[in-house]
Amino acid sequence: MSTIVFPDHHSAVADAETLKKAFHGWGTDEKAVIGVLGRRNALQRKLIRQAYEELYEEDLVKRLESELSGDFEKAMYRWILDPEDREAVLLNVAIKKKPAVDYRTIIEISSISSPDELLAIKRAYQKRYNRSVEEDLAQHSSGDLRKLLVGVVGTYRYNGEAINAKLANSEAACLHNAIQNKAFSDEEVIRIITTRSKLQIQATLNKYKDDYSSSITKHLKVEPSSDYVVALHTTIRCITDHQKYYEKVIREALRLAGTDEDSVTRVIVSRAEKDLEGIKDVYLKRNSHSLEQAITKETSGHYKAFLLTLLGKQD
Amino acid sequence: MSTIVFPDHHSAVADAETLKKAFHGWGTDEKAVIGVLGRRNALQRKLIRQAYEELYEEDLVKRLESELSGDFEKAMYRWILDPEDREAVLLNVAIKKKPAVDYRTIIEISSISSPDELLAIKRAYQKRYNRSVEEDLAQHSSGDLRKLLVGVVGTYRYNGEAINAKLANSEAACLHNAIQNKAFSDEEVIRIITTRSKLQIQATLNKYKDDYSSSITKHLKVEPSSDYVVALHTTIRCITDHQKYYEKVIREALRLAGTDEDSVTRVIVSRAEKDLEGIKDVYLKRNSHSLEQAITKETSGHYKAFLLTLLGKQD
Incomplete structure (x- = not known):
């Protein structure tokens, strides 16, 4: 279940205007940005991007990049994209990682997505990079790890209920x-x-x-x-059991001395519209404190406020 | 270019009635069957199947199987199916082939189809067999050949124009x-x-x-x-150069003492609505006689009549 309650009705134009106002002048009203974008689903965000572009002849994604900074900017950049486009970007970052591919993210995206979700991600990848995920992945990995990774990314798995x-x-x-x-x-x-x-x-x-x-x-x-x-x-x-897997990713990321913000962002942004509610439950059971409590403790500033909004916090 | 000139307008109901008449009584009017089905494109054939089912509460594919026989029946069975369904059947037959997979057909289908055609074939395969092509193929092959085959079937290749x-x-x-x-x-x-x-x-x-x-x-x-x-x-x-490849397949199939009808059927049925005209040209240049002449010489009966119709012969 999603953690966010999205409004049934919203005006993409009014939302675009609110954002424009938040960008106005010196400094940015980050709270207003979170208040709008953190409470809209993927389709609503897409409509806001379109409305913003039409009204102000400016790319909202680029504008956000120049207005925001640090982990908050990165999280918002992931969130504002279409889900399949976001996952394509995450895949690309993971494949290009030095000194070696970030195989966890690659496996996560390709094994947890449904076959048709993975297909949509592959199409978004090709549109963005003019190459297939498969060729980039095969080029940047080797040995047994490559066999496994190209396999999980390549197969269009049967998704029906028949079991032998x-x-x-x-x-x-x-x-x-x-x-x-x-x-x-x-x-x-x-x-x-x-x-x-x-x-x-x-x-x-x-x-x-x-x-x-x-x-x-x-x-x-x-x-x-x-x-x-x-x-x-x-x-x-x-x-x-991907929820248990995600719980561990986020628990370990929060436990690190410096906090692994990339992993925290990835799990929360990617799952907020899907099953973050379930992941929160698993987290609570495992750690005897809530994920919100951990996020409050380990992160700060607008980044923290944004994550808590995605976790379902009401004002 | 397709070899067949399909009618712009046709009545699926009238076609279904013609077929029913052709099946009537003792024996079958094969010429009538070829006259209708050999001159309809994939969508038209689908509509005829539907109309036949509605009119007579009978599956046209099954009826054809009981009415026809031998290579003609096999060719008609391939032809009457939706193209992606036909290719899925061909793939399955090739994967299950004993003592070893028929890798030529597997490579042919997966490498000549566009990425989206291949995807449609994979979906048809799953619908028909409740398994993925990839798992069946990986199970029935091994070693280097498996790596190559699973690779060509698995990759959703980039299909754009960017070249590095x-x-x-x-x-x-x-x-x-x-x-x-x-x-x-x-x-x-x-x-x-x-x-x-x-x-x-x-x-x-x-x-x-x-x-x-x-x-x-x-x-x-x-x-x-x-x-x-x-x-x-x-x-x-x-x-x-898949047309040159197909020319060779069909040339060698016709040259065999017994004629390899499966290969002849596969090439002609699969390409009739696509680029059989181009394959005919390549064949003529390479052999100094036309493909129609070779088919006329090497095949016989209703099978011959059907192939010649798919090759564009007019009455």
């Missing part, structure tokens, strides 16, 4: 066999995880747990680990 | 280097061929030819060859 129990059985055994032999990057492991439907993988991993008295994710906690094994583990978590 | 000349330069060198070292299944070779846009690959291969005085396809004619190398060769031909 016999297959779940045999592939659970296949996974277990590989893992027992520490052949984590066995081609069959990659094949199963990157091509089967999420429900089928779920069924296979349930069978795994039944037959071998432990979850596969526990069996993947090995030392020494590698980027590939962590990536495989991440993929499985994203497929089987 | 510098990249074409470096990747031409990369391909040449691998091929000189007989590392045909080098990961970089597979990466380039399976993920780059078709125009980008074209540019890379032109550069290859300029820099190394021979086409890559010539360099791939090696002894001993392997399924993988032939598949790589096929992929490149499908991407760079």
Whole structure:
């Protein structure tokens, strides 16, 4: 469930005018910007961008970039874009990351999105960069990690409800066999995880747990680990319980000495219109304090105010 | 260009009635069936199927299966389906082929279709089989061939016009280097061929030819060859000049002692509404006799009559 209550009716023109006023003169009225944009859904934001462009012959996204700064600017830039366009930008940033690709974000976006959402993101990526996600990703990664990443991004997974129990059985055994032999990057492991439907993988991993008295994710906690094994583990978590996965991402990001704002922003902005309410519940259960409390403690300024608005705080 | 001149106006109901009459009594009036269905485009055939179902509460596809036989039945079954559904069936047959996948057909469909056509085929596949093409293909293939096939099927290629000349330069060198070292299944070779846009690959291969005085396809004619190398060769031909590729498929299929009707049918049925006219031209230039003449000589009966109708023959 979304954390934000969006108005049923709003005037894109009035919203554009409010924003223009907030930009006026020296300094910016950030509170007004948050008050408008933080409470509009993706379609409403798109209409505001269009109205603003028509009224003032100016690109709202660019204007926001020049008016805002720091983590707040970055979060607002992510939020103001169409969702598929935002995810395309996040993917591109993750692929271009130095010294190595940010595989967590890549896996997160490609494994948690539905097949048709992922397709829309791929189309947005091509429109923006004149290249496919697949070619950029394949170019910037290598080895086993590449096989896994190109697989999860490339496959247009079956999204229906049909499950093959016999297959779940045999592939659970296949996974277990590989893992027992520490052949984590066995081609069959990659094949199963990157091509089967999420429900089928779920069924296979349930069978795994039944037959071998432990979850596969526990069996993947090995030392020494590698980027590939962590990536495989991440993929499985994203497929089987993405809210729990997100809770951990945000918990660890907030726990760091400097706070990992990029991760905090990514989870809150990407999920606010989807299931952030559920992630908040998981967070509360796990940490005995609310996500709002943690955000209040660990962030500051307009950035904090914006995140709290996206988390559903009313004035 | 399509070989068939479709009527601008037709009555789906009248066509359905003609078909019902053709099925009536003992024996079938195949000529009437060909006269109607052989001269209707995909949308018109769909409307005829619907009209037939409404009028007679009977599935036209099933009725045709019971009325017709042999290669004619098979060809009509391919033709009567929606194009993306037909290609999905062809893909499934190719993947399930024993003792090994029919990689030519898989490469042909995935490399010659546009990215959005391929996507429509993948959706039709899922609707029909409750699984993704990717998972079936990955399950039924292995080794280097699997990497190549899953790559060409999986990638949603960029289909725009942007070409990166510098990249074409470096990747031409990369391909040449691998091929000189007989590392045909080098990961970089597979990466380039399976993920780059078709125009980008074209540019890379032109550069290859300029820099190394021979086409890559010539360099791939090696002894001993392997399924993988032939598949790589096929992929490149499908991407760079698919009409020439189809000409060869049909030429070799007709040249065989028994005639490979499946291949003849596949090319003619799949391309009749697209560019069969161009394939006919290439065939004529290469063989000094027309494709119609070859079909007339090598096939017979209603099958022959149907193929000739799809090739544009008027009564």
